Amino acid sequence: GAVVSQHPSRVICKSGTSVKIECRSLDFQATTMFWYRQFPKQSLMLMATSNEGSKATYEQGVEKDKFLINHASLTLSTLTVTSAHPEDSSFYICSAALTSGNHEQYFGPGTRLTVT
Amino acid sequence: DAKTTQPPSMDCAEGRAANLPCNHSTISGNEYVYWYRQIHSQGPQYIIHGLKNNETNEMASLIITEDRKSSTLILPHATLRDTAVYYCIVRPSGSARQLTFGSGTQLTVLP
Numbered sequence: 302g303a304v305v306s307q308h309p310s311r312v313i314c315k316s317g318t319s320v321k322i323e324c325r326s327l328d329f330q331a332t333t334m335f336w337y338r339q340f341p342k343q344s345l346m347l348m349a350t351s352n353e354g355s356k357a358t359y360e361q362g363v364e365k366d367k368f369l370i371n372h373a374s375l376t377l378s379t380l381t382v383t384s385a386h387p388e389d390s391s392f393y394i395c396s397a398a399l400t401s402g403n404h405e406q407y408f409g410p411g412t413r414l415t416v417t
Numbered sequence: 418d419a420k421t422t423q424p425p426s427m428d429c430a431e432g433r434a435a436n437l438p439c440n441h442s443t444i445s446g447n448e449y450v451y452w453y454r455q456i457h458s459q460g461p462q463y464i465i466h467g468l469k470n471n472e473t474n475e476m477a478s479l480i481i482t483e484d485r486k487s488s489t490l491i492l493p494h495a496t497l498r499d500t501a502v503y504y505c506i507v508r509p510s511g512s513a514r515q516l517t518f519g520s521g522t523q524l525t526v527l528p
Contacts, residue, residue, distance in 0.1 A: 305460075307460075335515050335516075337518075344504075344518045344520050344521065345455075345461070345516075345518040346518075347516075350515060392458070394460045394461070396460075396516070405463065406463075406516060407463065408453075408460035408461045408462070408463075409460050410460045411458070411459060411460045413458070
């Protein structure tokens with residue numbers, strides 16, 4: 302099956318710094334990638350939809366200037382959390398959709414961000 | 418996308434079948450039923466999906482009622498590694514749209 306990787310799997314950073322998370326589709330091309338966030342004991346919440354070669358679409362309440370998304374190729378999307386604060390600590394998960402067929406989505410393993 | 422309703426939690430004995438129900442009474446004719454699961458601290462894993470016919474793969478079976486207002490995911494022989502949150506999601510196929518996750522069912526497989 303299709304494989305999606307995320308890097309890093311776990312990161313701890315200090316308040317005020319920026320953190321970049323990478324999402325890669327390893328064996329398929331993905332025109333569209335999605336970024337989700339999951340707080341403890343809660344479900345996944347969509348943050349933004351990332352389309353290759355165009356600007357990302359952000360969900361209501363998600364600050365586009367704080368969560369910078371770049372989808373420069375069909376296999377890579379990055380999420381940068383700028384000026385991170387403790388309330389940004391969360392589990393960030395990406396998914397990549399096939400460019401054809403049923404556009405099935407495959408999820409990465411997630412990135413645990415802890416802001417101290 | 419149609420909303421789904423699932424019980425918050427279920428237990429199942431190891432080796433027995435786990436039957437996870439999902440109600441989706443407002444499902445549209447072009448919407449598929451998808452099942453994903455999320456093991457603790459991992460990304461969601463695709464299990465199975467279907468439109469109106471029952472489906473089976475190496476992981477599970479999906480039974481969809483004739484009126485398509487509900488479905489059941491069946492894990493035929495649950496193991497401890499099947500302990501996870503199971504999400505039932507309905508959405509149209511053929512489009513790269515986001516998946517809307519509800520609260521899912523926490524399945525605990527007991528030894």
